[in-house]
Amino acid sequence: MAYPGTVVLVGPMGAGKSTIGRSLADALGVAFHDTDALVEERSGATIAWIFDVEGEQGFRDRETAIIRELTGARSAVIATGGGAVMREENRRLLASRYAPNQGRPL
Numbered sequence: 001m002a003y004p005g006t007v008v009l010v011g012p013m014g015a016g017k018s019t020i021g022r023s024l025a026d027a028l029g030v031a032f033h034d035t036d037a038l039v040e041e042r043s044g045a046t047i048a049w050i051f052d053v054e055g056e057q058g059f060r061d062r063e064t065a066i067i068r069e070l071t072g073a074r075s076a077v078i079a080t081g082g083g084a085v086m087r088e089e090n091r092r093l094l095a096s097r098y099a100p101n102q103g104r105p106l
Contacts, residue, residue: 003028006076008094013082021079030075035084038066047081064089071097 007024009017018034025032039062040046050059063081070078071093084090 002030002075004075006030006073006078006097009077009079010085010094011082015082017079021077025077028075028077030077031073032077032079033070033073034079035063035066035070036079036081038070039063039081042066060087063087064093067093 007021007028009021009024011017018037021034022032036047039050039059043050043062045053047059050062060083063084064087067080067084067090070076080090080094085094
């Protein structure tokens with residue numbers, strides 16, 4: 001039986017969120033989602049290119065759209081980008097869905 005909750009990994013860039021997230025998702029038998037990888041996949045561009053062309057605001061807007069979509073996920077491990085929680089909207093989205101005081105499993 002797969003883990004019934006969703007785990008969200010946050011932390012600085014290079015901390016190992018994606019590496020740990022993949023292993024954790026495998027161990028729990030759930031889907032793994034990496035917000036940075038999804039931004040790149042859906043935009044058809046690297047994060048570096050998005051920053052160069054659209055600036056940080058453009059990248060963060062794309063990241064927030066992915067986080068908004070993923071907050072509906074059940075039984076998943078989500079690795080956020082290093083700066084994702086610096087944006088209040090992202091913190092609010094994640095807290096409203098996954099905060100322990102909301103009665104939802106972590």
